[in-house]
Amino acid sequence: MAKLKEISDKYQDLYNRMVFRPEIMKDAEAAARLILKGKANYDRVSEKLGGKIPWYFIGITHYMECSCNFSRHLHNGDPLTKKTIRVPAGRPKADPWNGSGKPYTFIESAMDALTMKGFHVQKSWDINLTLYRLEKYNGFGYIRRGIYTPYLWSGTTHYTKGKFIKDGVYDSNAISSQIGAAVLIRLLTDKTMNVV
Secondary structure, eight states: OOOHHHHHHHHHHHHHHOOBOGGGHHHHHHHHHHHHHTHHHHHHHHHHTTSOSOHHHHHHHHHHHHTTOTTBOTTTSOBTTSSOOSSSTTOSSSOOTTOTTSOOOHHHHHHHHHHHTTGGGOOOOOHHHHHHHHHHHHOSTTGGGTSOOHHHHTTBTTOOSOEEEETTEEETTOOOOSOOHHHHHHHHHOGGGSOO
16 A cells, blocks of 8 residues: 555645646536535534544545435445445445434445544645545555556546556556546635635
């Protein structure tokens, strides 16, 4: 696994030098507005976990994993009707709050996904740490291949091609069409972008 101290400065530098590809702006702004619609839910998850995780981190993760669909697990986009099947499988470990055999709520699933990664105890959410945690959430498979992950950088000049098309299957010619998390952070936190 990539060590934060080895790549922290690189995240900050990449974020500072990030240039959006003009053709993605309409979709990027639509994605940011979709995330904003769920802000009350993301705030609620953060509050239940002690208020340390920024709402936009939860919202961006929700967008990246399941297009902000509140009937899906934050872990990986599997349906809330049962435990996750894809990686990480078998989550949440506990039965649903409403009883065994009932669907999970988005709130309880999100709390499980975020606590299993230890995000609820993190004190600093500087941009380099936020980007590291987002990449950690998705996995460090791209670093080993020498490309910047589309999970963060798709839609910017830092990414051109190469994508895991499913868990464990990498295609060097596949191109991610999803908006990268770094783009969404900028849109959701920078008031000059006129999205928030």
